[in-house]
Amino acid sequence: xxxxxxxxxxxxxxxxxxxxxxxxxxxxxxxxxxxxxxxxxxxxxxxxxxxxxxxxxxxxxxxxxxxxxxxxxxxxxxxxxxxxxxxxxxxxxxxxxxxxxxxxxxxxxxxxxxxxxxxxxxxxxx
Amino acid sequence: xxxxxxxxxxxxxxxxxxxxxxxxxxxxxxxxxxxxxxxxxxxxxxxxxxxxxxxxxxxxxxxxxxxxxxxxxxxxxxxxxxxxxxxxxxxxxxxxxxxxxxxxxxxxxxxxxxxxxxxxxxxxxxxxxxxxxxxxxxxxxxxxxxxxxxxxxxxxxxxxxxxxxxxxxxxxxxxxxxxxxxxxxxxxxxxxxxxxxxxxxxxxxxxxxxxxxxxxxxxxxxxxxxxxxxxxxxxxxxxxxxxxxxxxxxxxxxxxxxxxxxxxxxxxxxxxxxxxxxxxxxxxxxxxxxxxxxxxxxxxxxxxxxxxxxxxxxxxxxxxxxxxxxxxxxxxxxxxxxxxxxxxxxxxxxxxxxxxxxxxxxxxxxxxxxxxxxxxxxxxxxxxxxxxxxxxx
Numbered sequence: 001x002x003x004x005x006x007x008x009x010x011x012x013x014x015x016x017x018x019x020x021x022x023x024x025x026x027x028x029x030x031x032x033x034x035x036x037x038x039x040x041x042x043x044x045x046x047x048x049x050x051x052x053x054x055x056x057x058x059x060x061x062x063x064x065x066x067x068x069x070x071x072x073x074x075x076x077x078x079x080x081x082x083x084x085x086x087x088x089x090x091x092x093x094x095x096x097x098x099x100x101x102x103x104x105x106x107x108x109x110x111x112x113x114x115x116x117x118x119x120x121x122x123x124x125x126x
Numbered sequence: 127x128x129x130x131x132x133x134x135x136x137x138x139x140x141x142x143x144x145x146x147x148x149x150x151x152x153x154x155x156x157x158x159x160x161x162x163x164x165x166x167x168x169x170x171x172x173x174x175x176x177x178x179x180x181x182x183x184x185x186x187x188x189x190x191x192x193x194x195x196x197x198x199x200x201x202x203x204x205x206x207x208x209x210x211x212x213x214x215x216x217x218x219x220x221x222x223x224x225x226x227x228x229x230x231x232x233x234x235x236x237x238x239x240x241x242x243x244x245x246x247x248x249x250x251x252x253x254x255x256x257x258x259x260x261x262x263x264x265x266x267x268x269x270x271x272x273x274x275x276x277x278x279x280x281x282x283x284x285x286x287x288x289x290x291x292x293x294x295x296x297x298x299x300x301x302x303x304x305x306x307x308x309x310x311x312x313x314x315x316x317x318x319x320x321x322x323x324x325x326x327x328x329x330x331x332x333x334x335x336x337x338x339x340x341x342x343x344x345x346x347x348x349x350x351x352x353x354x355x356x357x358x359x360x361x362x363x364x365x366x367x368x369x370x371x372x373x374x375x376x377x378x379x380x381x382x383x384x385x386x387x388x389x390x391x392x393x394x395x396x397x398x399x400x401x402x403x404x405x406x407x408x409x410x411x412x413x414x415x416x417x418x419x420x421x422x423x424x425x426x427x428x429x430x431x432x433x434x435x436x437x438x439x440x441x442x443x444x445x446x447x448x449x450x451x452x453x454x455x456x457x458x459x460x461x462x463x464x465x466x467x468x469x470x471x472x473x474x475x476x477x478x479x480x481x482x483x484x485x486x487x488x489x490x491x492x493x494x495x496x497x498x499x500x501x502x503x504x505x506x507x508x509x510x511x512x513x514x515x516x517x518x519x
Contacts, residue, residue: 066330066332085380115268
């Protein structure tokens, strides 16, 4: 975590993107309950109490997915059930999108997103 | 405690247009307001409570839109409610109107909805897109969630957990088309088959073009009044007896995509009404997509979780044929989805059924108990659900 620049205040979510730039998926943990959640925010949505950043394993399983046929190129939106517990919205990327299915294991990969910055996507973990 | 007899819906009007090339949004609001008041036997001067949502012109100027439309319509109010909960708003507004009447805040409540997304060629995906200043925006926008693929994920998960098929989902559209053939104002009046649905292009996996609702113009209005006023009018007595509202949010990433807000809004409405799902003779269920109906049937207790596919198959929702007549106007799938907000037409068709004013081919015999359910937002994401149970006295 040393190399990840933590940001507080109004731009606190920048910490997440600073970590992404270094190839790390960060999640927030509710200190009161120990429960890890996504998307990150300053307070715990479970208790209103304090939170801390934790490094995710980057592994999970596809909870649901849907391939968009009208978009060119096609893309696959997905909810990923992360090994740490929470479900996260993302895209699963694969050369053959029809191989993507619910229940398959995935791992995080960082690629430029819509705005060019390194963004967590997922690929099939084999 | 039941809401029975504490207020009555005496006016209901659906705009006949489905493409309003020569009517403004404000004009459409006036058309439906006057239509519902004429239906009730009342006039603008009688209205002392008004309920509207984000479809009113000028809404994007915060706080101004409601005042603008109040002035345009010519209302002199004691009570104003601007609850914006998208497609669920107008079902929600009925509950709020009942509460306002019970509290003595108004005696004649007018609710309007209008829009012209078809004439304006608005892309529903753009309209429903994530809002830049929302907290989730930076964590979701990179993945391009749009209306269709977020609903697609619900259908996909239902198929995974319960073995639901595209054929079963198609039956929901087939039922809507059977009803719409009798509605002269319906946007799509042609009867379609399961094969027609499956052969229409895949928009997102697993939803086909014919799994999606129409984009239409127009709108509708309702008039809810104090019992004293209802008894002075010549309209059938249709009373809200139970209502519920719930928000399904994603809870830090811990949610069940197949459990919509309808689970809780429905339970609250049944409890207040003192009735069970098996008592309901007619249901208006939000049908932005076929999957929306399937999930609501389960969440509202019309069948057990996972049994929705079998419930809707083989004409299960066709009036006079199936287990439960649903959306006998043709619904959003075939008739109308004005302003991309379906809640209003759901209440209107329920009122028609309870009055015995539905088309004879789809009228439920001696219909005394109906349910209307609206949902706003995205079924596979965060959304609001509103359930209303109505009784004919």
